[in-house]
Amino acid sequence: MTKFLKHIPCPKCGSKDNLGEYDDHYYCFGCQYYKVKDDLNTLRTRINRAKIPSNVTTSLLHTTKDLPQSAMKWLLSYGISLEEIVKYNMEWCEDNGTLVLLNTGSYWQSRSFRNIGPKYLSNGLKPLTIYGEGDTIILVEDILSAIKVSRISGYCSAPLLGSSLPLEWQHKLTEQFDNIHLWLDRDKAKNAIRFKNRIKSLGKKSRVIVTDKDPKEYSNKEIEQWLKNK
Secondary structure, three states: OOOEEEEEOOOOOOOOOOEEEEOOEEEEOOOOOEEEOOOHHHHHHHHHHHHOOOOOOOOOOOEEOOOOHHHHHHHHHOOOOHHHHHHOOOEEEOOOOEEEEEEOOOEEEEEEOOOOOOOEEEEEOOOOOOEOOOOEEEEEOOHHHHHHHOOOOOEEEEEOOOOOOOHHHHHHHHHHOOEEEEEEEHHHHHHHHHHHHHHHOOOOEOOEEEEOOOHHHOOHHHHHHHHHOO
């Protein structure tokens, strides 16, 4: 996972602070200069990160609970309430201009509001994070989708934080739930079917919900209809 470090001068365009230094590359937000880090220290960092246990903090974010208008507008556009923003401890990181959606102490994921660069940044070992309570769990791709699905009575949800299902998560989920369903958008349908087959081979009930958009794009009523349309 890419980790933002600091802003430094750009050797190409001469800007004093447009060059973003990440743990594995440099990127200039002004002239789009890009360079991959290939030094020994960077290699050591990558190797050591893979060895860090999940209960150890991998990075320290300096955040504030005061969200800028752009971040608030983005959350509200998906129907995320002010109560949910507080409940799930969403904060703003001025250092890299991102909205921190999840921060467990050993992992964080944030959504960038810069015009250039990756849309999402994250660091650490991905945690299995369950939103809500219910007998049936719905695995989705992203955090906002998990929050919206968990609003429906009888269902909880966990974001894959991507489109892979680690075997460790699969083991934990099959120990805790008998009904494990997957709701990924249409371009991840093959992944979802593969995960469903793995889960069913372990004796659990599983089905795939395939839609053109992520669950976060739908209203509560539409989400409930998709979940109960068997």
